[in-house]
Amino acid sequence: MGSGIIELRGLTKRYGTFLAVDRLDLSVNKGEVFGLLGPNGAGKSTTILMMLGLTEPSGGSVSVCGIDATSNPVEVKKRVGYLPDDVGFYEDYSGLDNLIYTARLNRISREEAESRALSLLKRVGLSDAASKKAGKYSRGMRQRLGLADVLIKNPEIIILDEPTLGIDPQGVREFLDLIVKLSREEQLTVLLSSHHLHQVQQVCDRVGIFVGGRLLAMGDIPTLSHQLFNKDSFALTVKVKPAAVTCTENEKQKLKAVISAVPGVTTIEFSGDTITIGCTSDAAADVSRAIVNAGFDLIYLNNKEFGLDEIYQRYFEAGGASGIRK
């Protein structure tokens, strides 16, 4: 048996003939921030709903905190806080009253609920708006109130579905920082879904890439890029003088020989005036030294680390063609 706090095994969800989630295996460890990354309609929300027992899987099993979410959703929901995308509140209730209501649904007494709600509102920076009606909250405030709402039951896991949707960049950064800070302080496991690569990249310990109902890859970002670009997980772009376009064939050959002599370099590609070098390890220092020693002037060197953007991109190229329908 896996040791993860969330364990999905062969999870499948079918809507008629449409396969929303296809034999998904996923394990999330305690205390980590896990990003579920994928385009709209990839089945992220459906997977989350199944984790909470809000919808029944067509096959496979979901275990959250060691409890089967399908047969015992109430026990799971005691331990898991869920922030749906585009969360709504009772608009004619104040933010504080909304939180107190949630707390009381979790069997917290009124007095305790009130003190807990007030301290949480302070933590998410909504103290001033505590008695303002939730209908008058801005999008960002609503999202922060949602976070407080999730935390009021003292969960072990929080699941956030597209938490940054529709907030301005400044707000996104603050919100994500808040999530990370809280999760570190409270030892929370965080699962967040998003289609924003950069945001996920900033905060997640590990990510899973989810396309067409299948998990295509999983791991931290270096591992992922290694998995994907296994031959050349590092790439350097180099410009030299005399420029690669104008130099003689002789010089080109020399340059090629010099660079390929550097240990770790696997591919060299001339395109226009730039040279792209693929290598298995970070060889930037060696390559630059070799170029300079060979008598060329190095005018530009960029160590290109594969971000999620590239990973994502590459998956879509592959995913669209073969990755999904394997």
Next chain:
Amino acid sequence: MKSINAILKQEVRVEYASKHTARPHPFWVMVQKEVGDHVRSWRFLILLFLILLTCIGSLYTSISNLPKSVNQNDPQNAFLFLKLFTLSDGSLPPFHVFIGFLGPLLGIALGFDAVNSEQNRGTLSRITSQPIHRDYLINAKFTGSLIVISTLFFALGFLVMGLGLIITGIPPTAEEFLRIIFFLALSVLYVAFWLNMSILFSIRFKQAATSALTSIAVWLFFTIFYQIIISLVAKLTMPGQGASEAEVVNYQHFILGLLRLVPSQLFSDATTTLLMPAVRSLGPLTMEQVYGAIPSPLPLGQSLLLVWPQLTGLIASTILCFAFSYFSFMKKEIRSR
């Protein structure tokens, strides 16, 4: 084994704690919220105003007509107090007819946006992700509205009784009082049917307006068009001049049976019997049956016996509606907005 014992003990302790500190069961927290929301809503206040107005209006007409209606040979004279609820000079319908008319509106108004408004506000997925069973939500909606309706009707009934008592000075007998209580309970049941139906539509339709319109359409159909259709059917199937007695009786039963498919007919049958003790049968009576009968009012037990089928029918249709809504709500996949 030890661990099971420990868990059991813990459970007991939790149970104990929840009973002995202010930690009500989530279901009652939800009911409380529903009741609070209804009472504070404009919709309810407007309906309350309407119903209060009709109450006072019908009370006024019945009291002003009371002296004229006291007739020496009337078997209902013993039940003068009940006339507060049934008497009318034709300008304004009596109390029980008003309730029969406005009750459905009240039920529909309290239920038509029960589930879809939560869905549209995005609160449904948030609430169902709390550690509660899903049916709590719909049960709480129903219970909350039912509490509001019963409180309202009993308050109104007692208000009419009290005012009648003050104005006429005639105290109700114990039987009259019981009859009125049964009438009020019946009214609550009747409104509960419409409430359930509108909750059902609120689950089925995403837009609150659609569900409200559908509920009102059903209500209009049952109160107006159904009668028209029945009278058409009645004309078509009417037995000829030379029909035997059995044929005529069968025909009458057939038409009455058709009419009684409608909850409003059941309600008006039942209330008439309860509030007018002189009503001895809801179907056709032959001369032999009437011959020799003393024109006296029926005792309460007999009246209740007479309306028992109606009562059962109303309860059954209410439960049917609830079962449908329960089923479709439990099957529904709850997504955010």
